[in-house]
Amino acid sequence: MIIHLDELSGKIQAFTFEKRTKDFPVLQEISMAGDCIFTDPLDIRLGAKRIGEMVAVEGRAMATVRMTCNRCLSEFESVLRAGFTLTYTRRLPEDLETGDDEDMELQAEKIGLIPFSGEEINLLEDVQSEIVMAIPMRPICSENCRGLCPQCGSNRNEVACRCESRSVDPRLAVLKGLKIDDQ
Ligand SMILES: [Zn+2]
Ligand SMILES: [Zn+2]
Incomplete structure (x- = not known):
């Protein structure tokens, strides 16, 4: 799930990715554990634009999952939706030279920015984390489940x-x- 900087401009550019569970090591692991089983494909749509050395990404991931209801213990299917906003900032060559790499990374993370270097951004890990965070802690098959x-x-x-x-x-x-x- 890679975005190349030369595809981007100041206007929002749309991207669509159709991924499989096995593309996401953590989701694969969660599926194997059986608590939340992901069904292929996962649908990821986002918009990205470049603002100087920063890239702003806004999007959502959708996946059909099978979970076990916390109240009635039956297995049910549900659509998981994860909305996210990610802001990346490029490490400039001078940052790399001064050896303040770690420092810059810490500073960036403090204000919610994700550092990247080079001409492309791989969104996979960050989108994966957003999907993991969207998994309910106590899934229920329906608000009206009587247990x-x-x-x-x-x-x-x-x-x-x-x-x-x-x-x-x-x-x-x-x-x-x-x-x-x-x-
Ligand atoms: Zn239930
Ligand atoms: Zn009874």
Whole structure:
């Protein structure tokens, strides 16, 4: 996922990339772990423009994933959307010469800039991080998911068990019984 500086101008240039999960080592690893399985292809669209030695990139990545619902434990398919803004700044030859490379990198990162050198920018790692950050920590199949019944364990989206109607706290039931015995 490379942008060449000579393709860019002060006007926003559109780019579309169709990538596969295996192009992203971290996404591949996450898929293998099974918590969030990416489906090919991943659709990445962005706009980039050059402002002097800086390149501003704005875009979004879209991927179909299979996840496990945190409430009902069923597997479901969902579209993951990651929007991002990335600003790159070029290391000038004089920065490289003075050996202040690390210093410049630190300074740039502090203000949210990503340093690059040469005539091209490889967006892969940064876009990958944006996609990873878009993965929900506690995925749910639907806002209305009713989850599993805490008593019988059945999926309340699929079956209407009768636990709720007779859900009297067993400790209270015991107390009631004791009272009657005392009289
Ligand atoms: Zn669910
Ligand atoms: Zn139940």
